[in-house]
Amino acid sequence: MLAEVRALSTTMPSDEFFLARQPILGRDQHLVAYELLFRAAGEHDDARLTDGAAATAAVISHASQLGLEQVVGNKLAFVNVDEDVLMADYVRFLPPNKVILEILETVKPTEPLLARVAELKRLGFKFALDDVVHHSEEVDKLLDLVDVVKVDLQGVTPDVLGHLAISLRKSGKKLLAEKVETQQEFRLCMELGFDFFQGYYFARPVILSGRKITPSEMVILYLLELINSDADDAMIETAVKRDPLISLNLLRLVNGRAAGPDSRIESVAEALTQLGRKQLRRWLQILMFAAPGSKVELNSPLLQLATTRGKLLELMSLQVRPGDVIGAERAFTAGIMSLADALFSMPMADILDNVELAADVRAALLARTGDLGAMLNLVERLEKADTGRQFTGALRKLDLTSKQVREIELAAFNWVRELVHDAA
Structure with missing residues (x-):
């Protein structure tokens, strides 16, 4: 056998x-x-x-x-x-x-x-x-x-x-x-x-004519903009407190990770300190995919696809540019934001008018250009098993091998699986 x-x-x-x-x-x-x-x-x-x-x-x-x-x-x-x-x-x-x-x-x-x-x-x-x-x-x-x-x-x-x-x-x-x-x-x-x-x-984005971003969605986008612009802690805390549902979800998140009842966190300020800015950014990006006021549903295929794309791009970026942690964060953002048009039922350009993003992230999302655009294009082709000559040519330009891509995939799948498990 x-x-x-x-x-x-x-x-x-x-x-x-x-x-x-x-x-x-x-x-x-x-x-x-x-x-x-x-x-x-x-x-x-x-x-x-x-x-x-x-x-x-x-x-x-x-x-x-x-x-x-x-x-x-x-x-x-x-x-x-x-x-x-x-x-x-x-x-x-x-x-x-x-x-x-x-x-x-x-x-x-x-x-x-x-x-x-x-x-x-x-x-x-x-x-x-x-x-x-x-x-x-x-x-x-x-x-x-x-x-x-x-x-x-x-x-x-x-x-x-x-x-x-x-x-x-x-x-x-x-x-x-x-x-x-x-x-x-x-x-x-x-x-x-x-x-x-x-x-x-x-x-697939279904564009709804006249669709506006809701107040809760605007708060999330505003918070992301504050983090991206390196705003101070007080401004971020104030913005979180303005939306009771975001505050509640934040406390749920950090208390879900806490060791027990004795370590329960009751204040937004404590929650933000424990979470840190990197994790706060990721949590907000994930929270975008939840219906207003509801728990984040990690069994949602759109959210799973978006988070998988984010992690794939982050790991690809670290492979292409080892040690560039800030660049890897931008890559994660490009991946998870790449489905925002399907999420919001709006053109991507209109969504990006409401949030400040780095130039390379914006170029990747709007035109699939630059290294981040090339990585995003690779991931989209991989999802559809469209791995023909264009795919292999793009791999060579990024100096990635099939073995590296597969290892990156497995690490990304595992990260999303643990994310789902932790949120259950």
Whole structure:
């Protein structure tokens, strides 16, 4: 079995692949899983999606290096599998309680394959059927054995989608809409009874004409501006106290970290001292993503994506410019602010009119220029597994390797996972 893993993983050297992690949401718009995609790197100018066998072999053979817990936290991982993987013994190295094996559309439902899927189900594995665009005889043969059916929205027209959803729902299986790119597509799939959604529709800005920044949002932006301009402690404390909800959230935050009831902090001044300016800035940036007056919901996909971008850019910046802590802070700001237009439903330029940011951060957010812009562009491509020639060229300009990028990703995923855990 180990020899089998080694043989397959030679197609993807341990330091020469990229990891893409794409969120899967439930009907409540909370994260339930991630699909993991692996792309070859190294000498290939056009990094390509490896075949299913090599991709899954990489997951297994580098399990100690990647660690599914570190990559997906307490969520499930959807992992692509083809016939070679399904029939191989090494697939059993994957933890059945953490993965859903996604049967690629190229797999033919032969008798031996159906028997193998049934065997793996008895061992506790769950399955999804990938890229379904019509209800065929081959789909029917696999339907009884799978738990989730993934429908490719880019492969069907809206009128066909309705008939397909009705047909598949009769099977009692969970339906997952993939490649959902707009809010309109999401709403249609909700109406059709889909259970899960994969795509970046939640991160696409829907600009609302005449939308104004609310008073609470203005307070947060004003506080960020005070910190960025190095205002004195008294000014920051006064600004926090003007908004009771921000004061309450601040006290919740610091007391959540406190050792016990004897160390409870009751004053805003004490809370600000304990937190420090660096952490205050980050907390305010995260607080932007909470509805006014509510607790920060770290299971929000938009917030998780924004905080992950922030940490990715911070760590990339430190890799590109070691020791430049101030530059790394600006990089974090560029990452987390990059989704402000989706958050506020306003053009980015209008949002930036309300907050003072460093010139390189502003250039990255508005035009993806400069080193921060290049890093942000890299991260956006990585999210979509778009790691072709332009991606690898940008990596070379920043003098980053695939191994460094993957290590940065894992560190960022772990940081966000701990952030979610601490806030629970």
